[in-house]
Amino acid sequence: MDDKLMLMIPGPTPVPERVLQAMAKHPIGHRSADFSAIFAEVTANLKWLHQTENDLLILAASGTGVMEAGIINFLSPGDKVIVGSNGKFGERWAEVTDAYGLNTQRVTSDWGKPLDPELIRVALEADTNKEIKAVIVTHSETSTGVINDLETINKHVKAHGALIIVDTVTSLGACNVPVDAWGLDVVASGSQKGYMIPPGLGFVSVSAKAWEAYKTAKLPRYYFDLGMYRKNAAKDTTPFTPAINLIFAMQSALQMMRKEGLEAIFARHDRHSRATRAAMKALGMPLYAPEGNASPAITAVMPTGVDAEQVRSVMKKKFDIVLAGGQDALKGKIFRIGHLGFVSDRDILTAIAAIEATLLELGAVGVTPGAGVAAAAAVFSGK
Numbered sequence: 580m581d582d583k584l585m586l587m588i589p590g591p592t593p594v595p596e597r598v599l600q601a602m603a604k605h606p607i608g609h610r611s612a613d614f615s616a617i618f619a620e621v622t623a624n625l626k627w628l629h630q631t632e633n634d635l636l637i638l639a640a641s642g643t644g645v646m647e648a649g650i651i652n653f654l655s656p657g658d659k660v661i662v663g664s665n666g667k668f669g670e671r672w673a674e675v676t677d678a679y680g681l682n683t684q685r686v687t688s689d690w691g692k693p694l695d696p697e698l699i700r701v702a703l704e705a706d707t708n709k710e711i712k713a714v715i716v717t718h719s720e721t722s723t724g725v726i727n728d729l730e731t732i733n734k735h736v737k738a739h740g741a742l743i744i745v746d747t748v749t750s751l752g753a754c755n756v757p758v759d760a761w762g763l764d765v766v767a768s769g770s771q772k773g774y775m776i777p778p779g780l781g782f783v784s785v786s787a788k789a790w791e792a793y794k795t796a797k798l799p800r801y802y803f804d805l806g807m808y809r810k811n812a813a814k815d816t817t818p819f820t821p822a823i824n825l826i827f828a829m830q831s832a833l834q835m836m837r838k839e840g841l842e843a844i845f846a847r848h849d850r851h852s853r854a855t856r857a858a859m860k861a862l863g864m865p866l867y868a869p870e871g872n873a874s875p876a877i878t879a880v881m882p883t884g885v886d887a888e889q890v891r892s893v894m895k896k897k898f899d900i901v902l903a904g905g906q907d908a909l910k911g912k913i914f915r916i917g918h919l920g921f922v923s924d925r926d927i928l929t930a931i932a933a934i935e936a937t938l939l940e941l942g943a944v945g946v947t948p949g950a951g952v953a954a955a956a957a958v959f960s961g962k
């Protein structure tokens with residue numbers, strides 16, 4: 580049915596009507612006082628969301644672009660870095676550090692498992708000459724639905740003294756990422772995930788310690804030179820033409836977020852993650868991420884007895900609900916339910932009911948009609 584599409588994928592995520600309306604205006608000049616006032620409000624509210632007093636820079640780029648910026652601005656060719664890799668995104672950052680000629684040490688876990696903070700501790704303690712300049716970690720590994728233990732990993736990095744550079748693309752705006760309380764140096768995320776606006780903006784916060792490293796960092800940079808963004812942010816503008824209408828959208832979305840409040844936003848994502856997991860278990864569908872390391876943004880399911888791609892296909896054709904598939908080696912093996920950003924309890928119940936109907940249609944064995952919805956409803960009622 581036209582105009583009924585429901586995105587239950589980990590980006591792009593649903594956009595509220597008022598945010599769409601905010602975008603549907605003529606652009607204004609970005610060197611105007613009107614624009615600077617909006618830009619200042621957006622930056623202040625993003626700092627609130629990031630729980631930081633650090634510089635918060637806004638780039639016209641997707642998440643990968645700001646993450647690349649977050650890496651190249653603080654390092655020099657040949658620098659030793661540790662990259663945590665337990666999924667598609669962790670591996671992507673290792674590809675970036677390889678591409679820039681850094682000396683990359685991968686610390687890996689199997690896909691579907693969290694990174695082992697002990698392996699990172701051991702690698703850092705072995706580095707007595709302090710050659711490791713940065714540790715790069717993906718907080719919520721979207722490809723597998725696993726959340727890594729950033730708090731513990733960060734403690735080990737702090738004990739060593741290297742910079743910590745974090746991909747928080749599907750954790751910021753979904754769960755607690757206290758940038759200043761934890762002392763996270765470089766924190767990157769993108770607008771089409773937890774921010775309730777379309778793709779196109781990237782955000783990166785930069786600590787004083789990272790700016791120290793910036794002064795001597797020698798990797799080439801130009802469009803992504805964060806020093807230029809910092810200089811211009813002090814004047815409430817950007818070095819190059821910003822994605823003006825997305826800034827309008829961000830202004831509106833952040834006003835909504837401030838009204839809801841950080842605690843309520845985190846509680847909602849946690850509730851949706853628990854309800855979705857409980858529902859899948861009640862339907863006999865194995866969860867891919869272990870208990871205790873489930874992403875607040877995405878639930879990965881490895882179905883038995885039915886084909887993951889068929890589940891996605893029926894969901895789309897019959898119910899206009901888009902689920903994500905598996906990436907790389909997981910292609911065809913898992914489906915992923917996004918519950919990130921502008922998602923309500925009703926959306927979760929709808930998606931679960933549709934998954935039940937889909938499983939029944941596909942003849943999955945052991946599916947009790949209504950069991951998934953009942954399990955999710957129990958989570959919502961706190962019983």
Ligand SMILES: *Cc1c(COP(=O)(O)O)cnc(C)c1O
Pocket residue numbers: 589590641642643644668717719720721722746748749769772
């Ligand atoms: C979506 C995502 C990104 C960024 O992807 P883009 O397509 O460049 O926006 C990075 N890391 C994670 C964990 C993601 O989920």
